[in-house]
Amino acid sequence: MSQHSVIGERIPKLDAREKATGRCKYAGDMRMEGMLYGKIVRCWEYAHAEVVKIDFSEARKVPGVVKCLGPKDVTKKNYNTTIMKLLVPAAFSDVFGEIADLNIFNGRVKHQGDSVCGIIARTEKAAERAAEKVKIEYKPLPVIMTAEESKKKGAIQFTPLKPGNLAANFPEAFFPNGEYGWNSPEGKTVHQKFKDADLVVEDTFYVPRQKQVQMENHSYVAEYDDRGRLTCWTSTQMPKLVQNLISELFELPLTRVRVIQSPIGGAFGCRLGMIGEPHVCAMAMAVPGVPVKIEYLREEDWVASESRASGHFHVKAGFKKDGTPVACYGDYQVLKGGYYTHGSGPPFCTAAFMHGMYKWQAMGCKADIWFNNMAPFGAYRGYGNPENTFGVEQLIDRACNQLKIDPIEWRKKWAKGIGDETWLKGVTYASTGLDDCIKQAKQKIGWDKKKKDYAKQTGVKRRGLGIGIMQHTSGAWPMLLEHSNVIMRMNEDATVEIMASVSDLGTGAHTAITQIAAEALGFPLEDVHIKCCDSDVNGFDIGAHASRTIYCVGRAVMQTADILKKELLDRAARLLQIKPEDLAFEADKEIVCTWDSSKRINIRTIADQSIYSFDDPATGKTIGIPGQIVAHYSDFVKHCSPPFAAACAEVEVDIETGEVKVLAFSNAHDIGKAIHPPSVEGQLEGGAHQGLGYVLSEDIYYDKNGLCLNSDFTDYKMFGASDMPPESHVTLVESAPDPVAPYGAKSCGESALMGPIGSVANAIYDAIGIQMTEAPITPERVLAAIKKNGGVKK
Amino acid sequence: MKKKSITLYINGEEHNVVVDVSDTLNHVIRNQLNRTDLKHCCGRGECGACTVLVDDDRYPTGRKAINSCMVLAAMMDGKRIQTVAGLEKNGKLHPVQEAFIEKGAIQCGFCSTGMIMKSVDILENNPKAKEAEIRQGLEGNICRCTGYTKIVQAVQQAGEVMAAKK
Numbered sequence: 001m002s003q004h005s006v007i008g009e010r011i012p013k014l015d016a017r018e019k020a021t022g023r024c025k026y027a028g029d030m031r032m033e034g035m036l037y038g039k040i041v042r043c044w045e046y047a048h049a050e051v052v053k054i055d056f057s058e059a060r061k062v063p064g065v066v067k068c069l070g071p072k073d074v075t076k077k078n079y080n081t082t083i084m085k086l087l088v089p090a091a092f093s094d095v096f097g098e099i100a101d102l103n104i105f106n107g108r109v110k111h112q113g114d115s116v117c118g119i120i121a122r123t124e125k126a127a128e129r130a131a132e133k134v135k136i137e138y139k140p141l142p143v144i145m146t147a148e149e150s151k152k153k154g155a156i157q158f159t160p161l162k163p164g165n166l167a168a169n170f171p172e173a174f175f176p177n178g179e180y181g182w183n184s185p186e187g188k189t190v191h192q193k194f195k196d197a198d199l200v201v202e203d204t205f206y207v208p209r210q211k212q213v214q215m216e217n218h219s220y221v222a223e224y225d226d227r228g229r230l231t232c233w234t235s236t237q238m239p240k241l242v243q244n245l246i247s248e249l250f251e252l253p254l255t256r257v258r259v260i261q262s263p264i265g266g267a268f269g270c271r272l273g274m275i276g277e278p279h280v281c282a283m284a285m286a287v288p289g290v291p292v293k294i295e296y297l298r299e300e301d302w303v304a305s306e307s308r309a310s311g312h313f314h315v316k317a318g319f320k321k322d323g324t325p326v327a328c329y330g331d332y333q334v335l336k337g338g339y340y341t342h343g344s345g346p347p348f349c350t351a352a353f354m355h356g357m358y359k360w361q362a363m364g365c366k367a368d369i370w371f372n373n374m375a376p377f378g379a380y381r382g383y384g385n386p387e388n389t390f391g392v393e394q395l396i397d398r399a400c401n402q403l404k405i406d407p408i409e410w411r412k413k414w415a416k417g418i419g420d421e422t423w424l425k426g427v428t429y430a431s432t433g434l435d436d437c438i439k440q441a442k443q444k445i446g447w448d449k450k451k452k453d454y455a456k457q458t459g460v461k462r463r464g465l466g467i468g469i470m471q472h473t474s475g476a477w478p479m480l481l482e483h484s485n486v487i488m489r490m491n492e493d494a495t496v497e498i499m500a501s502v503s504d505l506g507t508g509a510h511t512a513i514t515q516i517a518a519e520a521l522g523f524p525l526e527d528v529h530i531k532c533c534d535s536d537v538n539g540f541d542i543g544a545h546a547s548r549t550i551y552c553v554g555r556a557v558m559q560t561a562d563i564l565k566k567e568l569l570d571r572a573a574r575l576l577q578i579k580p581e582d583l584a585f586e587a588d589k590e591i592v593c594t595w596d597s598s599k600r601i602n603i604r605t606i607a608d609q610s611i612y613s614f615d616d617p618a619t620g621k622t623i624g625i626p627g628q629i630v631a632h633y634s635d636f637v638k639h640c641s642p643p644f645a646a647a648c649a650e651v652e653v654d655i656e657t658g659e660v661k662v663l664a665f666s667n668a669h670d671i672g673k674a675i676h677p678p679s680v681e682g683q684l685e686g687g688a689h690q691g692l693g694y695v696l697s698e699d700i701y702y703d704k705n706g707l708c709l710n711s712d713f714t715d716y717k718m719f720g721a722s723d724m725p726p727e728s729h730v731t732l733v734e735s736a737p738d739p740v741a742p743y744g745a746k747s748c749g750e751s752a753l754m755g756p757i758g759s760v761a762n763a764i765y766d767a768i769g770i771q772m773t774e775a776p777i778t779p780e781r782v783l784a785a786i787k788k789n790g791g792v793k794k
Numbered sequence: 795m796k797k798k799s800i801t802l803y804i805n806g807e808e809h810n811v812v813v814d815v816s817d818t819l820n821h822v823i824r825n826q827l828n829r830t831d832l833k834h835c836c837g838r839g840e841c842g843a844c845t846v847l848v849d850d851d852r853y854p855t856g857r858k859a860i861n862s863c864m865v866l867a868a869m870m871d872g873k874r875i876q877t878v879a880g881l882e883k884n885g886k887l888h889p890v891q892e893a894f895i896e897k898g899a900i901q902c903g904f905c906s907t908g909m910i911m912k913s914v915d916i917l918e919n920n921p922k923a924k925e926a927e928i929r930q931g932l933e934g935n936i937c938r939c940t941g942y943t944k945i946v947q948a949v950q951q952a953g954e955v956m957a958a959k960k
Contacts, residue, residue, distance in 0.1 A: 016895040019903025020887065020910065022831025022878040029830035124825070125814075213938050215835055215843060215904035265904030266938050298836040506902025506939045678898030682940055686901065689941035713840035713936060721932040721942045728943060 007519045007675045007743055013511045015263070015504065027233050027262040028219035028295045035221070036066055038283040038294040039119045039127035040276070041134050042304060043109040047373035047706025048156075049138040051107050054117050058133040064126030067286055068134070069118040071105040074282040078103060079249050081306070081341045081378065082273040083241040087480035087542060095173045099161045099340045104278045109138070110158060110338025111375045112707050113303025120283050120292060143373050143706045147311065147333045150370035158338065158371035167336040168344035168369040170351070180351040181364030182425065184327075190364035193327040197318025201398045205391040206774040208699035209310035209335070210690075212380050213718060216265020217298055218305060220276050222284035223291040229256045232281055235264040237271045237503050238543025243535045245274055246281055254535075261533035267505040268690070269379035272545050273341070275305050302711035306378025307700060308386070309346040309369075311335045315391035317360075323405045325358050325414050328392070330365035337376030344369055346377065349384030349423070352479075354392055356423030356471050356642060358414050373706040379545060381687070382753045385472055386694055393468045393758030394771050407762065408447075411469050412438060415644070422642050423471065424478055431746075433670035433736030434469065434644035440668035441646040441755075442467070444729040450650060454766075462792060463652045463663070464767025468758020471642045474738075474747035476546035482637040484556040485539025488517075488564045490629040494589055494607040495527040496564070501541035502532045502553055507749055508679030509549045515675055516554045516742055520561035522585050539634070547747030550675055554742035556635035564631035571610075571625045572601050641738035643746035644670040647688075647755025650727075651763040655792055658779030660696055660764060664727035667755045672737040673744035680748050684730045687752020692725075693718050695757045697776050769793025800871035804829065805880030813867045820844045820862035823877065831879040832862060833907055839864040842935030845908035847915060849874040859915035861934075878907040881914065889959075890914050893952035894945070901939035909935045913949045921957035925950065 018024040043049060056068035067073075078100040085093040105117050116136060121127035144150050150165040158165050170178050184193050194200055221233040230252060236242045236259070243259040250257075264271065276294050283292040296304065311334040318326040334347050344367060351365030400407040416422075417432045442448075447465055454463045476482050487499040498517050504510040510530055517528045532538055541553065565585065572591040573580040576599050586592050591606075593599035609624025616623050650664040667684055674680040697717040701709040710716045737744020757775070765771045770785050770793050786792055796815045801808060804823060813822050823832050823846075835843035839861040848870070850858045857876070881888035890913045893899070900906045909932065916923055916931035923931065928949045929942070937945060 010898075012895045013898065013900065015903065016898075016900045017887075019900045019906050020878075020891040020894050021882060022833070022907045024903055025830060026833075026904065028834065029824075031828060031830070215841070215902065215936065215938055217835060264902060266902040268938070295834075298838070298841075506904075508901070678944070679901075682898055682901055682944060685941035685943040686939045687941075689938070712838065713836055718936065718938070720936070721929040721946070722926075724929075724942055730943075 005519065006515045006525050008677065009515070010678050011511070013508050013679070014514060015510060024263050026216055026219065026265050027221055027235055028217060030221050030233060030293065032291045035291045035293055036120050036122060036287060037124045037127045038280060038292045039131045040115045040279050040294065041117045041119060041131045042113045042300065043116050043138065044112060046109055046138055046140050047112045048141040048143045049109045050141060051109065051116055051136060052139050053137040055135040058135060059119060059130040062126055062130040062133060064122040065119060065130045066122060067120040069120070069283065069286055071103065071107055071117070073286065074104045075250060076103060077249055079245065079278060081275065083238060083245065084342065084345060086241055086244055095171050096343060097168055097171065098343055099159065101159050101161065101340050104282050111303065111373050113300060113375060114338065115279065115304070118279060118283060120287060145372055145702060145704065145706060147335060147370045150372050162371065165371045166368060167340055167371045169367055170344060170348060179364040179366045180348065181355065182362065184362040188362060190327045190329050190362040193362040194318045197326040198321040199399055199402060200316060200318045201395050202314065202316035203395065203773050204312050204314045206312055207310055207387045207390055208694065208775050209374065209377065210308040210380060210694050210698045211302055211700055211716060212268035212270040213716065214266030214268055214270055217301060218276050218296040219294065220280035221291055221293045222280040224284045224288045226289060229258060230281055230284065231258040231260060232277055233260045233262045234277050235262045235271060236277070237267050237505060237545060239503065239533065239535055240501050240538065240541050241543055242274055242277055246277060249278055250281060250285065259535040261503060264503065264505045268381045269383065269545065270305050272379035299711045302700060302716065303375050303708050306341055306376050308380040309334050309377040309384065313350070313387055313391050315395055317392070317395045317399060319399050319403065321403065323403055323410050325360045327362045328354060328360040330354055332365070332367040334367055334369040335372050335374060336369045337372060337374045339376045341376040342378050346384035350388045352423040353385040353388045353471065357392070357416065359416055359420065374702060381690065381750045383750065385470065385754050386757050389468060389470055389754045389757045390695070390761060390775055394761050394765065397762045397765055398771060408438060408442060408467050411467065415469060422640060423473060427478060427640050430641060430740060431672065431736045431738040432644055433733040434646065436733045436735045437644055437646035437668035437670050438469065440731040440733060441648045441666045444731065445648040445650060445664050445666040447648055460656050461652050461654055462767040463650065464763045464765070465648065465650050466759045466762025466766055467646065467648050468755050468762060469644065469646045470751060470754035470758065471644050472747065472751045472754070473546055474551040474641045474643060474741065475548040475637055476542065477637050477640055480546065481542060482552055484541045484553045484635045486556045486560040486633050487539060488560045488631045490564065490607050490610070492608055492611040494604040495529070496521060496523065498528055498530045498557065499537050500530065500532055500553060500557065501538035502530060502549060503544035505544055507683060508676050509544065512550055512676040512679060513553060513557060517557050517561065520558045521565065547749040550745050551641065551741055551747050552635070552637045554745065555637060556633055558742055559635055560631050560633040563633060564629060567629050567631060568603055568606060571606050574625060575601055639740050641741045641746050643672070643748065643751055645751050645755050647759040649756065649759035649763040651760060651767055653764060653767045653782060655768065655786055658782035660777060660782065662692060662725040662760060665725040665756065666729040667752060668731035668733050669748055669751060670736060670746060671732050671734060671748055672741055672746040673734055674732045675743065675745050677732060680732055681730050683748045684752040688756050689719055689724065691753040691756030692760065694753065695760045695775050695777060697778065699776055798868045800868060802870060803874040805876055815866065815868045817867045818863050819865045819867045819870050822867040823862065829877060829879065831907060832877045833904060834863065835904070837863045842912060843905050843908040845911040845935065847876040847911055855918040859912050878910055888914065889955040890917065890949065890952040893948040897944045897948040897951060899940060899944040899948040905935060905937045909937065909945060913952065917949065917953045917956050921953045921960065923953060
């Protein structure tokens with residue numbers, strides 16, 4: 001139908017030019033007349049303390065200070081940063097045990113960096129100086145860092161709402177025995193099923209508290225105007241949901257809350273919910289009619305926003321002699337941090353992604369999530385899947401080693417496929433490109449030859465190869481509500497305004513969605529414009545997470561385009577007096593009769609006449625069909641098309657220094673259809689950077705008093721430009737387009753983190769014969785492991 | 795707070811400003827001169843997002859890339875400074891900017907302006923810089939989105955254009 005084939009094209013991103021010139025204005029770049037500056041005063045000295053007294057007297061003397069705000073000066077309503085309760089039925093939320101345990105200014109500090117009070121001043125400098133001069137008297141409380149300390153009888157309780165400091169687990173009401181999983185076909189539990197295994201391997205894995213480290217510091221602007229409307233500019237990932245949360249927190253109807261999504265300088269999950277929005281809005285309401293800006297300092301990011309879940313994840317896997325997977329069990333002891341936020345969300349997904357990967361006959365996972373005095377974990381790209389991958393992928397290689405089975409062949413045989421259940425029960429795979437992914441990843445790294453070359457090694461440098469495979473999700477259904485709204489409005493010149501709440505985190509979503517809209521309508525790219533980022537204009541949407549934007553919003557765009565096109569056909573049919581089924585769209589916006597091409601009308605005519613409706617002076621009859629063409633679709637996606645991926649890594653371990661170098665890395669992703677190939681590649685390349693960091697270098701370190709040791713770029717170790725593997729391959733596998741996905745496109749936003757984790761861990765195992773059960777696999781840990789084992793085991 | 799009257803030449807434009815002696819160049823350019831093409835990130839010289847080019851005839855190209863958050867504005871009196879906005883000439887972007895756009899080297903964009911300035915510096919010194927040299931040159935610029943792959947490809951492409959022009 002369409003002659004304007006724009007999907008799959010390597011066009012420049014729509015926002016690339018303004019970002020290359022610096023003209024893109026992030027929230028921190030916003031300047032408004034009379035703007036004031038807000039500073040959140042945080043507790044830096046203690047990870048756990050009662051706030052006894054706040055004395056603003058010295059702070060007030062600083063020139064330029066406008067207001068000092070303590071807990072009494074803002075709403076005392078409790079809140080939770082997340083949107084989880086909005087996206088599950090109320091009954092579920094209650095059963096899962098979500099609590100609202102945060103205040104804008106907290107009377108008890110539960111982690112270093114917790115917010116205590118605030119300053120509003122005429123300049124940033126004045127706000128900073130005044131913040132330093134606030135005298136806060138604290139009563140230190142015992143610091144709890146580990147799960148053991150948290151669950152101990154008599155330990156200080158974080159909140160009366162969660163006795164024993166158990167912030168969350170998988171509730172019995174939904175999960176018998178508090179476990180997510182299923183029994184074997186013959187009715188045996190996972191624990192019984194282990195008895196049927198010839199080989200059981202198990203270990204406890206430590207997974208790190210990785211930080212998103214988006215480059216844009218959290219920055220916000222808010223204004224409470226003369227109409228009593230509260231506007232908040234924020235680079236949140238979910239503007240509509242944050243609008244809801246602000247509305248609830250400040251008890252304003254939605255018509256009086258406007259969220260404008262400013263350009264997002266990276267997110268990776270750390271903007272999934274509210275962070276500084278409550279504070280900036282409270283400050284704006286304290287100075288009505290004047291905009292207030294808050295810009296976090298970089299060092300606030302590590303301690304005052306959420307990170308990945310960390311803790312000790314015990315995994316046990318049972319196999320038959322021939323490799324048949326029999327049972328898999330996980331017991332996760334997770335460190336929540338000081339506040340509930342995402343509760344059991346990520347650990348639940350760890351269990352779910354374990355469920356979705358291999359054909360275990362029985363499976364079970366339980367999780368205990370303990371409060372402690374760290375910044376809370378929240379959402380981070382992969383949402384529990386990295387934690388799953390680090391343990392399971394290594395246990396599989398351990399078993400394959402003992403059973404003398406090739407780890408790649410094992411995965412090909414026992415990974416799930418079409419018709420098998422995905423990460424969530426009751427949802428099955430409709431497509432899989434995993435075999436192609438494995439083939440491509442393996443071939444591009446030169447697996448076979450290198451394996452032979454490294455079969456026997458001596459010397460200080462040992463090389464190894466490893467594979468890691470994964471599946472993730474496309475969209476949040478059925479775990480969460482899936483709902484996107486798209487409105488398409490045809491302008492008088494037959495161009496189309498697409499109103500949809502599409503969050504582009506740097507991912508290229510605005511570009512790809514625009515491509516989908518143009519393709520679906522059959523119009524050139526310049527004839528569609530996407531209007532997003534404004535809650536006044538956009539209908540409901542659950543935001544950018546769960547790798548859903550292309551898969552779900554793209555689909556909603558296509559549905560809406562179909563409605564618009566149907567209206568055009570109906571109008572053409574009436575005007576030409578031909579049945580709609582005898583009409584077809586052709587090039588240059590022509591609608592043509594299929595059996596007589598002289599009978600035709602141009603969409604431009606229909607659009608013009610829809611607006612400029614005049615009566616023919618000669619006949620008195622209305623010319624054309626009046627009424628602006630507006631199509632709307634409210635899409636509740638009820639399917640999921642998980643993408644697969646396979647990654648291979650080649651490492652070199654220096655057995656004297658413990659250093660691990662990644663020499664080569666190859667990732668093949670089951671994308672189905674790449675709508676905007678450079679953006680898909682970008683997600684895979686960037687995801688590799690974060691995955692490599694997870695497995696080799698990144699963690700947030702605290703001292704025994706709960707004070708962060710590495711809250712800066714120097715000491716939080718991420719891979720730099722020279723650290724990335726010198727040989728790197730990214731393959732987009734399009735051989736298995738998904739039948740229900742938009743143009744076959746599955747997701748890619750989160751997936752690329754997992755491949756490096758499994759493949760690098762397994763490559764290290766291949767190189768030195770020892771499995772590293774704590775991530776990140778630092779040189780210190782490698783040396784300690786070699787020493788403990790009395791040398792390398794190969 | 796002690797103040798000083800200084801003159802800064804930003805992208806060829808003269809600015810006479812009175813600054814606090816403790817103000818960084820980054821702060822003055824962004825907040826006093828209201829030029830937000832220059833970004834602010836760590837404020838401690840760790841991330842490179844605030845990279846600018848400063849004329850300095852001690853260097854082979856006549857200028858040097860610096861983190862604008864790490865110098866005091868008061869010490870830059872009389873200096874000629876280029877921010878990313880100065881790369882564009884009569885609506886035509888610099889080859890580095892064009893390559894970043896074409897190669898898909900920009901995702902969230904927050905590191906991009908600093909990355910572009912540093913890349914300009916690398917290529918002005920050696921438009922035929924090899925991949926390893928480019929990567930080494932960019933070690934002081936942190937990107938969390940791209941994994942550096944397309945950034946390096948863009949710099950290589952821009953280098954070819956610049957070498958051809960020479």
